[in-house]
Amino acid sequence: MKISYNWVRDIAPVDWSPEEMAHRLTLAGTACETVIDLSARFAKMVVGRVESCVAIEKSDHLRHASVSIDKESAGKETLSIICGAPNVAAGQLVAVAQVGAVMPDGMKIERRKMFGIASEGMILSERELELSDEHEGIIVLPENLEVGAPLATVFGVDDYTLEFELTPNRPDSMCAIGIARDVAALSGCTMNRPEISLTESSEKSSDIIQVEIEDTEFCPRYAARVIRGVKVGPSPAWLRDRLVASGQSSINNVVDVTNYVMLEFGQPLHAFDLSRFDSGKVVVKRAKAKEKFVTLDEIEREVDESVLMITNGSDYLAAGGVMGGLNSSITDDTTDVLLEAAYFDPSSIRKSKRTLGLSTDSSARFERGIDPNITIIAIDRAAQLLAEVAGGEPLAGVVDNYPKPIEPLLVDLRPERCHQILGVEVKRPEIEKILSGLELGIANPGAKTEAISVKVPTFRPDITREIDLIEEVTRILGFDNIPTTKGYLAATDNRKTEAVEIQDDLVSTLWQTLLGVGFNEICGSGLADGRLLELIDPGEPQIVVANPISDEFGSMRNSLAYSLLNAARVNVTHQTVDLQLFELGNIYAPGIGKKDNVLNADHERMRLGVLVTGQLQPHWKTGRDNLDFYTLKGVIDSLRGEARLAELKLVPAKYPVFQSGQSFELRGGVKKDKVVGRIGNVSSKLLKRFDIKQSVSLMELDIAELSRMIQPGRGYQALSKFPASDRDLSLLLDESVLVGEMLKGVERVGGELVEKAVVFDLFRGKQVPEGKKSVAISVRYRSANKSLESSEVDGLQQKIIVYLKQEFKAEIREK
Amino acid sequence: MSVLSQIESLLAKAGAELQSAASADEVEQVKVRYLGRKGELPGILKGVKDLPVEERKPVGAAANKARVMLDGQVKAKLESFDSSSDADFDYTLPGSPLTVGRPHLLVRTMADIAEIFSRKGFLVANGPEIESDRYNFGALNFPPDHPARDMQDTFYLREANGLPEGLLLRTHTSNVQVRQFESRTPPVKIIAPGKVFRHEAVSSRAYCVFHQVEGFQVGTDITLGDLKGVLLAFCQEYFAENIELRFRPSFFPFTEPSAEVDMSCLLCAGKGCSICKYDGWLEILGCGMIDPNVMSAVGYDPEVLSGYAFGMGVERIAMLKHRITDIRLFYENDLRFLRQF
């Protein structure tokens, strides 16, 4: 909301600069974000005389004017300006923006050339200066002005616009008087309210019009006045200046008066052409479903029961509290006016506004809650101003339909409660002084022990409880005056449930391990493109946003593959092609969290996703090594080791995200049959869709499932004092032999003396027959309680060889 | 003792002697003792020709392996005495790439914030991102159909694919407040970091997803002074010791009195610069005393208990601290960005 600084100061006379006023109000919770110097907006703008003006041949409407802006040169030195307005003529005094001037919309005037003619400025219209909506022609200034005079002196706007960012709980501050009230409370000055004096004719408003309200819940109060003999025309300068300084453009004197009073008292008013009420009555009632109504902005809107209509009994003339109708608006021919000042119920206005798809200055005030008892003052004030600026004659009296008056509230404030909340004692007289400064009445002044009984005027609908009063005390007192204390150090019992504890520990272990083995963490947004999700996991249910900002953010991700592949795409596009990425984050799908409800999150599960592609950084010692499926298997081993997880088994499974044949479930759990994740090489079709031209391996693991696989500690294991013996074996195997299975077999057959069996070489090629692979393994033997005899080791090794020959048709190449 | 066992024990013995050799000369002596023409290994091998044919081959292989191993050990030991003399030693060759991964800046920022509050005895807790109206709004004193709801543009979820009706994406981590209150007996002291969602057009300054750290404390005598104290302590620990705070009264439905908090500019210390838009202050968080209606909604007695709550935007804090100018960078996951922190 914007309000003129001068206006506020007229009501609350203080000697604060605009900046100081803005600052003090902001620190009292009436946030004034910006101060605009209105004379500055006329910088580099002056009065000019059009010396000559000719049409430009090659253009159908542009003209070339020579304009003098310097009195001394007497028309000899001129600016060359190209102008499109039809009403420019030689001899006129006009408003000229010189090169360097900045228009209110931010446009900067620059030197330009059109049709070979230089343009060194701009001749201005009222709209360009945001003085009014008039844009048909330029402003022609009165003859008595001096050429070269700054425009600021002509428009006389020696004022500042204060721009407020008001919070929704403060409807009282949405007007000059409300702002002035805070200024008075902060400064201690006395407010000067406008004096309202009215000369009414003998004819009565009530002879002309009656008000019927069909829905008094939506419209608790409706007041009307009739003003006859109005001459619609431009507003006087003082009125225009106030409006412009308060961010409103001037339309005509009648509409300007209603806007002025709204900005002054916070009461939205509406002016109808009285001729539309030949029925003699205003009927306020709800619309019916699917009806049409054309608002003042010439848009046809569909209305329904949520919209309250102001009617003459048959025709809809305004959408109450939101916007007038085109059919009843003030025109140049209007002579008699019906003024409306009403109070509409805030939440009903919100629904109505939503139906209409329309937010106006008026609805913004009603939906926050205006003062239901300012009605008569505001309508009288408007009648007075209409008489002053439009020559209108107010009829006697107001037709006021207000069946159930809304009364001020009594709210108790205990000074000791205030002390308890703030942590500092504010003495009773000081509290009373602050509240009175805000025009909150003290019903029991001077009482000693009982609570302060505060009579809350109806312009403060936000104050209904003791805490609301404490807030008022705090903001006027200032947060700065409350000393900092250290109650935050008080101890509390911070127990976690066991499930939360286990999960938190697991997540932290996984996170540290992945960082330690060189993986970079990414963070996906959670919102995802449903079409891509469908490509990754066809047919899997998605959670869909009902009001998305775009398709790209239309669903919730149901896999981490989505975020990882997106991150891979971004990096590969920027030539970062070697990637080790992970994310620990939530996926979302209907009902997936119900079973493991650690966080009461029914539709979320936490997952770990890991992606690799490209190569490890090449090095002269180790050469090049791919980041691939086997890197992920290594990650699983590291994670299992660090988090003490039970074994995870790979079982072939069909996931469309993976290349068939390179796609596996990860199974584990007590019976080793629970699917706890998936691993594989991403399908080439999907890679193409993500613009990735290199192979990518990916796995996802479910955190809740993993947390159930944590094995209890085994306790301390004694360290063997005896040496180990290593035996290597070089084998020739069929391609079909699964080496991992074979190693497990070796460890099993070798028994407890086999500490470990590892593969240290694998190759295919010239020396290896077609369909075979050469595999070298090393077996380490060790006993916990003696030195192993060579013969004993040889015996075991022989047993293993026999096993390999029988079970895997292995040929032993070399012992 | 079989020949193979002899070789094995010879290796162990030679290894131990090399280990304890104190000079290049001693190493040479060990080498001669075991590998020399009249050394122990050739000595053992002399007997091989007497073995049955099928046993000769493995013994030969083992002996060979032992020689290679010992040679290597000798060489390594000699290098350990005098590496500079070795002409093929190039100390400028790059070291092994033992790369360590980086945490995402947002995760690290949340962890850093959590760490400071943990030191002050706050428990770190989480809550769901998909929420009901009650936990995101209702129990936090947002009346239905109130303009306060416009302050937080909300993503609503479609009742589809088995998802029940009436769910939304949480707009703040304040839902954790309600959930923790419901499951705990005061006094409580908790911080809740996490992801939140707002229906906002994406630009360099705003994103439809961001992270928040919510903190709150409830007890029998928790005051606004304590709130000021905890925030000042946090900002001074996290940013810099000379930080000052400014409280601007504001409005949040779930706290009263409420305030927005500005911190003196990190760069210019309040003098005014381009970071603080020549204001000297940076908006950093929102806070207030927990509204009695929130207490009542979870069955706490607001006459007996009082408490405060605050919330800060993690992206904003990271952007201020590292002078990042585009919020979208956090979610693009470009490693050139992520690995800077």
Ligand SMILES: [Zn+2]
């Ligand atoms: Zn600064």
